[in-house]
């Protein structure tokens with residue numbers, strides 16, 4: 001399958017067949033995430049694999065604000081971001097760039113400025129920064145899943161504290177999104193999209 005075919009074929013799937021998603025398939029999806037680009041190559045994403053029936057059932061209640069359809073998923077990936085490591089890795093990347101003098105001075109100053117600002121940024125701003133990186137990793141997963149005839153649906157509504165307690169997520173792991181994965185049992189029509197003229201700025 002060509003990339004453009006996966007982009008065109010992907011839909012949010014909320015109805016799944018009973019067959020489980022194997023660990024091997026999940027590892028292929030996570031490999032697609034692992035290869036995603038990230039700011040300063042910091043790769044802040046961390047994934048919790050939820051594939052136990054009881055845990056998935058639990059997720060379909062109040063932890064996802066009552067999204068009952070989640071119960072049918074073969075697995076749910078909890079995408080977290082380690083903000084502390086993101087800052088450390090970004091600092092290390094800046095030091096490496098400085099020591100190896102690969103960047104022209106103006107660009108080096110630019111990345112140092114970016115990382116310096118990040119060190120002092122409020123947590124909410126940092127959540128946005130790492131969230132952007134995680135979105136790319138999750139998009140890789142969704143497209144790879146499409147190629148593997150798996151269906152996915154992004155879950156943006158969740159109770160972070162409830163997830164942290166249930167799955168023993170580390171305190172520094174901010175939950176960025178959940179992704180339901182399974183074998184599609186529906187073929188939804190494409191959802192409407194804005195016309196090209198609406199998304200190109202004059």
Ligand SMILES: Cc1cc2nc3c(=O)[nH]c(=O)nc-3n(C[C@H](O)[C@H](O)[C@H](O)COP(=O)(O)O)c2cc1C
Pocket residue numbers: 010011012013014067153154155156157191
């Ligand atoms: C950031 C984000 C949050 C989303 N949250 C949810 C959600 O909580 N529950 C849900 O059923 N779908 C959720 N979706 C899926 C969107 O509703 C879906 O992508 C959109 O309607 C377009 O449909 P398509 O994915 O089939 O093209 C979310 C998607 C994104 C990107």
